[in-house]
Amino acid sequence: MPDSLTRINSDRLYAALDQLGQIGRYQDEETGLQGVCRLALSAEDGEGRRLVVGWMKELGLEVRVDRIGNVYARRAGRRADLKPVMLGSHIDSVPTAGRFDGCLGVLGALEIVRSLNEHKIETLRPVEVAFFTDEEGCRFGTDMLGSAVACGRLSLDYAYELKDRDGLRLRDELEKIGFLGDCDEHVTPPHAFLECHVEQGPMLIQKGVEVGVVSGVQSISWQALTIVGKSGHAGATPMDLRADAGVAASMINLKLREMIATGHYGEMRATMGAMTPHPGLVNIVPGKVEATVDLRNPSNELMQRSETDLLAFYEEVQKREKVEIRWRQTARTPAVPFSSRLQERIVAAAERAGLSHQSIIAGAGHDAQEFAAICPAAMVFCPGEYDGISHNPREFSTPKQCSDGINVLLEVLLQLANQEDL
Amino acid sequence: MPDSLTRINSDRLYAALDQLGQIGRYQDEETGLQGVCRLALSAEDGEGRRLVVGWMKELGLEVRVDRIGNVYARRAGRRADLKPVMLGSHIDSVPTAGRFDGCLGVLGALEIVRSLNEHKIETLRPVEVAFFTDEEGCRFGTDMLGSAVACGRLSLDYAYELKDRDGLRLRDELEKIGFLGDCDEHVTPPHAFLECHVEQGPMLIQKGVEVGVVSGVQSISWQALTIVGKSGHAGATPMDLRADAGVAASMINLKLREMIATGHYGEMRATMGAMTPHPGLVNIVPGKVEATVDLRNPSNELMQRSETDLLAFYEEVQKREKVEIRWRQTARTPAVPFSSRLQERIVAAAERAGLSHQSIIAGAGHDAQEFAAICPAAMVFCPGEYDGISHNPREFSTPKQCSDGINVLLEVLLQLANQEDL
Numbered sequence: 001m002p003d004s005l006t007r008i009n010s011d012r013l014y015a016a017l018d019q020l021g022q023i024g025r026y027q028d029e030e031t032g033l034q035g036v037c038r039l040a041l042s043a044e045d046g047e048g049r050r051l052v053v054g055w056m057k058e059l060g061l062e063v064r065v066d067r068i069g070n071v072y073a074r075r076a077g078r079r080a081d082l083k084p085v086m087l088g089s090h091i092d093s094v095p096t097a098g099r100f101d102g103c104l105g106v107l108g109a110l111e112i113v114r115s116l117n118e119h120k121i122e123t124l125r126p127v128e129v130a131f132f133t134d135e136e137g138c139r140f141g142t143d144m145l146g147s148a149v150a151c152g153r154l155s156l157d158y159a160y161e162l163k164d165r166d167g168l169r170l171r172d173e174l175e176k177i178g179f180l181g182d183c184d185e186h187v188t189p190p191h192a193f194l195e196c197h198v199e200q201g202p203m204l205i206q207k208g209v210e211v212g213v214v215s216g217v218q219s220i221s222w223q224a225l226t227i228v229g230k231s232g233h234a235g236a237t238p239m240d241l242r243a244d245a246g247v248a249a250s251m252i253n254l255k256l257r258e259m260i261a262t263g264h265y266g267e268m269r270a271t272m273g274a275m276t277p278h279p280g281l282v283n284i285v286p287g288k289v290e291a292t293v294d295l296r297n298p299s300n301e302l303m304q305r306s307e308t309d310l311l312a313f314y315e316e317v318q319k320r321e322k323v324e325i326r327w328r329q330t331a332r333t334p335a336v337p338f339s340s341r342l343q344e345r346i347v348a349a350a351e352r353a354g355l356s357h358q359s360i361i362a363g364a365g366h367d368a369q370e371f372a373a374i375c376p377a378a379m380v381f382c383p384g385e386y387d388g389i390s391h392n393p394r395e396f397s398t399p400k401q402c403s404d405g406i407n408v409l410l411e412v413l414l415q416l417a418n419q420e421d422l
Numbered sequence: 423m424p425d426s427l428t429r430i431n432s433d434r435l436y437a438a439l440d441q442l443g444q445i446g447r448y449q450d451e452e453t454g455l456q457g458v459c460r461l462a463l464s465a466e467d468g469e470g471r472r473l474v475v476g477w478m479k480e481l482g483l484e485v486r487v488d489r490i491g492n493v494y495a496r497r498a499g500r501r502a503d504l505k506p507v508m509l510g511s512h513i514d515s516v517p518t519a520g521r522f523d524g525c526l527g528v529l530g531a532l533e534i535v536r537s538l539n540e541h542k543i544e545t546l547r548p549v550e551v552a553f554f555t556d557e558e559g560c561r562f563g564t565d566m567l568g569s570a571v572a573c574g575r576l577s578l579d580y581a582y583e584l585k586d587r588d589g590l591r592l593r594d595e596l597e598k599i600g601f602l603g604d605c606d607e608h609v610t611p612p613h614a615f616l617e618c619h620v621e622q623g624p625m626l627i628q629k630g631v632e633v634g635v636v637s638g639v640q641s642i643s644w645q646a647l648t649i650v651g652k653s654g655h656a657g658a659t660p661m662d663l664r665a666d667a668g669v670a671a672s673m674i675n676l677k678l679r680e681m682i683a684t685g686h687y688g689e690m691r692a693t694m695g696a697m698t699p700h701p702g703l704v705n706i707v708p709g710k711v712e713a714t715v716d717l718r719n720p721s722n723e724l725m726q727r728s729e730t731d732l733l734a735f736y737e738e739v740q741k742r743e744k745v746e747i748r749w750r751q752t753a754r755t756p757a758v759p760f761s762s763r764l765q766e767r768i769v770a771a772a773e774r775a776g777l778s779h780q781s782i783i784a785g786a787g788h789d790a791q792e793f794a795a796i797c798p799a800a801m802v803f804c805p806g807e808y809d810g811i812s813h814n815p816r817e818f819s820t821p822k823q824c825s826d827g828i829n830v831l832l833e834v835l836l837q838l839a840n841q842e843d844l
Contacts, residue, residue, distance in 0.1 A: 201658025218657060222704055233812065234693035234716040235640060235785025236623025239682055241809075246694055247679060250672035257669060260661055271656035272668055274702045282644055282695045282714040282752070283786075292704040294656040330704070363657025364705075387663075390655065 005353060006119055008410055010403035013111040017402070020091065020107060021099030023048045028096060028393040035393035036099055040092040040134035041170065046177030048091050052106060052131065059113050061129065065181025068149040068159055069133040069174045075113055077126040077417060085416045086190035087112065087409065088130030089197060089367055094138050098395025104382065105196045106131045108406035112413060123417035125191055132367050139164045147370035150187040192342060192416050193371035196380045196405045198397055200390035201363050204383035210404045211350045212360040212381030216337035217369040218296040219303040222330040229323040231279065231287030243322040246277045246286035251317050256293070265306045267361065269296040298361050300335050336369040341422050342378035342412070349411035355404050376422055380405045427775060428541055430832055432825035435533040442513065442529060443521030445470045450518065450815040457815035458521055462514040462556035463592065468599030470513050474528065474553065481535050483551065487603025490571040490581055491555040491596045497535055499548040499839065507839045508612035509534065509831065510552030511619060511789055516560050520817025526804065527618045528553045530828035534835060545839035547613055554789045561586045569792035572609040614764060614838050615793035617801045618827045620819055622812035623785050626805035632826045633772045634782040634803030638760045639791040640718040641725040644753035651745040653701065653709030665744040668699045668708035673743070677735050678715070687728045689783065691718040720783050722757050758791040763844050764800035764834070771833035777826050798844055802827045
């Protein structure tokens with residue numbers, strides 16, 4: 001019964017994304033496009049926050065700011081004693097961002113509230129719209145910071161002492177932009193947490209799917225490798241006397257592909273994003289390579305297996321190529337599955353709306369994964385043009401791509417906010 | 423009969439190397455050692471040239487400078503009508519050099535003349551000691567420049583118009599340091615050309631061999647590759663939708679190893695010295711890689727075969743990894759075999775002196791290869807410590823390592839300069 005569904009105003013949402021996207025705008029040299037730079041707790045972030053808080057207040061929401069600068073805006077339900085359904089994401093950005101990313105989740109949630117108000121729809125439970133401090137982690141080095149503090153993974157003290165590259169303390173910067181609130185940083189677990197975000201990948205757009213039903217967040221393992229071989233003249237060093245760090249890096253890079261092809265590691269993804277040979281000259285055998293390995297896996301067990309097997313392969317390469325491979329773990333997060341019951345509701349809502357949908361694993365970290373530790377949580381992904389490129393001024397989703405995801409969220413919200421149980 | 427052999431004064435040669443090495447010296451940050459920077463036609467090169475010309479004159483040699491700045495110093499023989507035996511190399515350096523490299527060949531030749539004078543040894547043929555302009559090619563971009571002009575491969579006009587990165591013209595720079603001579607740049611083919619040089623590789627030192635008998639110069643083929651794939655988020659881009667330029671580069675790097683292992687390409691050497699992924703971040707699939715390929719082969723035919731087969735492999739990688747591989751040839755020189763009769767004489771001289779010796783292919787280019795086009799030419803390599811590292815302040819050969827090679831050269835010179843035929 002698609003006609004009976006409540007819908008958001010797509011143009012209004014798009015106009016809000018555009019308005020917020022003017023704050024922190026810059027002319028991007030590489031793409032020639034207008035980009036967005038609204039680093040966490042910068043003056044631009046402060047300006048963006050004030051714009052969004054203004055909208056929250058216009059919508060009659062009750063706004064509170066906690067001690068880590070997370071902002072919560074509450075729309076009352078008929079039963080004040082019931083836990084709210086929370087919708088949220090973040091509005092801070094990477095240095096070279098587009099207008100969508102987490103903004104879609106926050107402004108989409110506000111557009112949902114605006115639509116509820118417009119249609120005079122009351123809910124049983126309260127509805128809260130939230131945005132969280134420094135999700136990107138670009139400035140202070142820890143991503144999902146605000147939601148991690150709210151959900152208890154990180155302490156307020158830890159967060160306060162973080163410094164940016166200029167030595168500026170996070171707490172001082174919060175205060176400077178006027179968002180050092182006084183509410184308890186520990187959020188009361190909501191009834192459910194829902195987040196909409198752009199996919200940041202090519203799957204939905206390439207397969208022509210309108211709504212991504214996020215099954216969870218992958219486990220992430222990052223390694224920094226220093227491969228030490230022996231520099232030598234490319235013409236004068238016989239092949240059998242070489243210890244070529246570049247060849248060793250290439251072996252590891254192709255091993256990652258081989259491991260995936262075996263199927264032994266489930267839905268493993270693997271990337272060697274950096275591999276810089278020294279001295280990096282045409283006629284010198286690379287004596288050293290700095291490389292990185294990025295492993296992702298929705299299964300913690302299979303992630304563990306891939307790491308173990310990769311380390312064994314490093315041993316093999318050390319012997320075969322006479323190099324030394326030093327590695328250190330630079331990041332490691334476990335897989336977080338999202339609530340299967342919420343995923344079912346998202347699927348049902350998409351079907352009622354006649355939208356194509358597909359289960360998809362989140363490639364990057366999101367605030368919803370922090371909430372998954374304290375309540376049922378789920379996410380909806382919207383497709384992005386240009387293979388879903390993100391963290392780039394080319395990031396672009398059409399009004400329909402944005403509103404399809406937000407409409408599904410609205411539908412699920414209406415169910416959750418009107419029922420006592422999940 | 424080793425005792426009957428004429429020998430050079432090893433300490434005197436070493437002191438001369440040290441004295442020339444003071445000109446253009448700098449404190450090298452990376453190694454903490456004193457390095458040498460005497461770029462072709464720089465003020466330092468001018469100073470070095472004047473020091474060496476001064477020594478030539480002290481030895482009673484007749485010095486002439488040609489129009490490309492090559493310097494020839496002649497010691498008369500009993501028969502002025504016979505062609506001279508020429509000994510030579512270069513004294514210009516790369517920006518981060520040691521004290522040996524070509525200087526050993528030039529100062530070793532002068533030490534040979536000094537020893538002949540000291541022992542009052544006359545020769546039938548004249549003996550000439552030469553050093554050539556801009557062998558390194560670091561400043562004006564064309565290596566073996568002076569010898570290539572002298573032997574007719576490059577024209578004087580071409581050389582004169584070369585510019586350095588500041589736009590300074592080679593002819594003006596020659597004039598500025600006072601080495602724009604007026605002798606014909608085309609050298610009269612000598613009876614034979616002999617050059618001593620440090621190996622610039624690990625073979626002699628690792629095998630404990632005292633004298634390298636150079637069989638020739640390898641063919642060199644350089645390619646610059648631009649591999650264009652598609653950037654993507656390492657977490658969000660499914661493996662089957664990737665076009666990873668870094669993986670493509672790794673495939674090519676390992677293919678080079680495979681090709682060598684087949685044995686189908688003779689004594690091929692191959693190196694991927696540069697492979698820079700863009701953007702080069704841990705969590706981004708490389709969308710572009712700039713890489714280089716350096717191929718060497720003593721056989722022109724097998725070089726050609728390796729190039730053809732490598733291009734076919736690029737086609738395969740383009741399909742397999744969905745990337746575009748653009749390549750251009752940045753250097754291509756043919757293999758130059760040295761005179762087998764001169765090699766036999768070098769072997770015999772080493773044996774008479776009780777020195778271990780081994781045939782070795784030159785990995786880099788040398789002035790002797792230009793002379794190989796107009797007369798019998800050959801080279802002797804001296805081992806270097808630290809795996810023969812060169813073009814680096816760590817470049818180091820002991821007094822014995824230097825004098826072993828120069829003594830062999832002296833012995834061969836005495837034969838050649840006293841016979842009418844080779």
